Amino acid sequence: MDIRMNCRNECLDAHxxxxxxxxxxxLFALASGLACHAKPPVEAEDPSARAVVxxxxxxxxxxxxxxxxxxKVAPVSSxxxxxxxxxxxxxxxxxxxxxxxxxxLSGRVTSVYVSLGDTxxxxxxxxxxxxxxxxxxQSDYLKAASARAQAERVLARQTDLSAxxxxxxxxxxxxxTELDLCDRELHRTSLRLxxxxxxTNSIGKPLVIRAPIQGRxxxxxxxxxxxxxxxxxxxxxxxxxxxxxxxxxxQEVDARRVHVGQAASISLIAYPEKRFEGTVHVVGDLLNPxxxxxxxxxxxKNGDRHLKPGMFGTVDFLADPESALVVDTSxxxxxxxxxxxxxxxxxxxxxxxxxxxxxxxxxKAIVLAGLKAGEKVVAQxxxxxx
Numbered sequence: 001m002d003i004r005m006n007c008r009n010e011c012l013d014a015h016x017x018x019x020x021x022x023x024x025x026x027l028f029a030l031a032s033g034l035a036c037h038a039k040p041p042v043e044a045e046d047p048s049a050r051a052v053v054x055x056x057x058x059x060x061x062x063x064x065x066x067x068x069x070x071x072k073v074a075p076v077s078s079x080x081x082x083x084x085x086x087x088x089x090x091x092x093x094x095x096x097x098x099x100x101x102x103x104x105l106s107g108r109v110t111s112v113y114v115s116l117g118d119t120x121x122x123x124x125x126x127x128x129x130x131x132x133x134x135x136x137x138q139s140d141y142l143k144a145a146s147a148r149a150q151a152e153r154v155l156a157r158q159t160d161l162s163a164x165x166x167x168x169x170x171x172x173x174x175x176x177t178e179l180d181l182c183d184r185e186l187h188r189t190s191l192r193l194x195x196x197x198x199x200t201n202s203i204g205k206p207l208v209i210r211a212p213i214q215g216r217x218x219x220x221x222x223x224x225x226x227x228x229x230x231x232x233x234x235x236x237x238x239x240x241x242x243x244x245x246x247x248x249x250x251q252e253v254d255a256r257r258v259h260v261g262q263a264a265s266i267s268l269i270a271y272p273e274k275r276f277e278g279t280v281h282v283v284g285d286l287l288n289p290x291x292x293x294x295x296x297x298x299x300x301k302n303g304d305r306h307l308k309p310g311m312f313g314t315v316d317f318l319a320d321p322e323s324a325l326v327v328d329t330s331x332x333x334x335x336x337x338x339x340x341x342x343x344x345x346x347x348x349x350x351x352x353x354x355x356x357x358x359x360x361x362x363x364k365a366i367v368l369a370g371l372k373a374g375e376k377v378v379a380q381x382x383x384x385x386x
Contacts, residue, residue: 058352060350076371076373081321088315089248091246099213101212103228103235105207106229109128111206114127121214133196147186154178213238219234222236249295252292266300268311276300327377327379342382344376356369
């Protein structure tokens, strides 16, 4: 029995040792895993090792920072600028230099004296017209002239008879009244002839339609022998295009930047390599309530006739030269609704400053507020300091 007890105790001791060994292995593995995931101790960061040190609204570039070789600092300068405003525009004939020719009365075309593209002078004959209305007007004039001559002879006879005591004074006065009526009728009929474009020296001749202005025949819709019945329809158009209008619509916000006499230039889709110079002629007084734009009319010389009505292009309004503070556009960092620059307040120490800007011209931003002439700003790669 003692032998069996000893064997049992020995077995229990062996089992305990095995269990202890397994537990030790598990604990060692856990300890090793925790040791692998543990973070190393944090060392204090050296500010000189950073590219930029942020101190509130300041940016400091340490001595060892690679940005010292990259950043470019330039002074804020005052220079003379000329602002410009670009808007779409269209070429239009000057209404005072454009005329549509229509017949003053219906009739048949007897002769045509010009053709499309001809240059005409004011008063030059364009075409002639035979018309029943013209014949009626001429007949009325001839009747009035004959009646007036008869009334003049009657007055002379009655005056002579009255002088010899044969006729009464009342008859003389009646003859004078009749002559006055004939004078008024003669004036009316001669005036009608002039309104039709004829005169008393053209009695029995066709009506000649003449050019109302000088220029070129740009539209032509007439033929000899044609019957013209509609006096409201133009049969040809004459335009003097030596000077044309450029019409543009300027947005309400830019209306203050345009004034009469202001210099302007236009580039056309048809001639992208050329620019044409002109001046502002009229600035509209009424704002279009739908588009919120103001109509502006410019005058342009057109001696070479490159500007043709209906063409489209872009007009640039040039403002008067003025002095302004400018910085490179690359010096401005846009953050939401603000524009910021980095102003050097000490060597390699920059202040973040909000500025108010106007437009940009040729890579330069116009500064309205926030900077002074002579201050230095980061002009290149300023965005890396943000």
